[in-house]
Amino acid sequence: MKNKRILLVDDEHDFLEMMLLRLQRAGYLVELATDGSSALNKIAQFNPHIVLLDMLMPGINGLEVCEQIRLDPHFQKIPIVIITAAHQKDIEHKAKAAGATRLLSKPFESEELLDLMDSLF
């Protein structure tokens, strides 16, 4: 997975730290953003292969960030994974409408995360 870039967006510092440790160890290049606005600022420059977006964030939430990313023709096909603590059935409709590729439900394990990343490349 060398040189594959992931943009990880979450407002929880500990969550970012653990995910970064795991994803970097698996060989990914990871850029972090702690809210929706900085994610939107970073995306063009970092040009990720995958975006991992937490759904609930202060300010612009994950679904809104997803919608805005899709407005850019360059990122219309990029895989966007929404990470959520909500019940999958409650939000799968909204996530699909916002243009999300997949949902990842909390709590998940490292294997689940890495398998999902593998399947998206």
Next chain:
Amino acid sequence: MNRDEEKLLETNERLRLLYEELEKKNQELSKLDQLKSDFISTVSHELRTPLTIVKVALSSLRDGVVGELSEKQNQVLETAFRNVNRLAHLISDLLDLSRLESGKIRLNKRSIDLNILFHEINHNFQKSHEINNIQLDYQAQDVPHAYGDPDMIIQVLTNLIHNALRFAKSHVTLKASLQTAQPEATASHTGPFIRVDITNDGSGINPEDQKKLFTKFVQLNRPMGGAGYKGTGLGLSICRDIIEHHHGCKIWLASSQENVTTFSFTLPVWDENVYFYDVLKAPLIEAEGEISSLALILVGSPSFNATSGDAHTNEIHDQLIKSFRAKIVNEVLRKKDNVLPYLYQNHLVLIAKMAKEGAIATIERLKPLADQVEISPNQHLEITTGYAVYPEDTADAMQLFHLAMENIQKRTS
């Protein structure tokens, strides 16, 4: 006014006050119940993020991401892992239960081939280490399709089989059968239904314990906080709530002296009319609330008519419908619109929030789409279309369908 009339008025007034008081208490109880459900839902939700952090941290340690661990350190880590997973199950069960009890859950009901479902479940259990030396048999031949939410029915069956495997000596059997009438306890539902039995040859359950089994946090053979299997004690309550959300169906338990325990539940038989009503209900209520229009568009074709050919012909027929449906979803409809996954009376049914003009424009786009589908060399898919709009044409679901059928006749004649 005589004395009798006065007494009657007095009694009436007392009754009225009592009724008002009861009504008030009921409202307070409903409010408390809602608060409880919201509280459980919020807490479960909030617990999931820290739980994910702990799980990812533990698995990073286990997988040597931050260095190799000694055998003793690994043992300690495994204990932590097991208990974090137990906590995750408990939180997940609590959230499921609060969703079911609050009525917020929306079932995604479909036609279910129990034979295929049993096969998949059996396959998953065979792969797991839980099965040990227990033989798991299943039988659902010659049973019509059931009507329910497949994911939820899988959850119920998985839960009941987990339990059965824990207590079985050598056998667990899973059986579906068609029954002509509901058992006495489920008189609210009439007509044929499907009964599913999960039987194990374990140690039997005494009648006193049987009564407690569907109560939250009750686990037999393990007092709270004691040793033994660490389940959540919520599984059977969840199963009961899921089954009771299926058109007055029921779940129950029979355990005999011969040490055979059977959990049984009922499911409705698949009925395309019931499905059609169910699927139209929510968008119709939504359209009513928003004071907007809802169009029902029907797409028919001589190529859609049921085939009685061999398996290969049937497969081609199903594939044609599936691919044309996918084309409509991807190329014509907006994200909020819907096409029923099954044909209803040999027609594809499109449900879209739009008025007459929108329905006509949508139909215009269907014809060129059908022209792109080749059913045999140089022969393209021929379609007929019709529509009816709520509330302009009618407010009744079935009438909406009949008017759309009439519209097909008008448009083709």
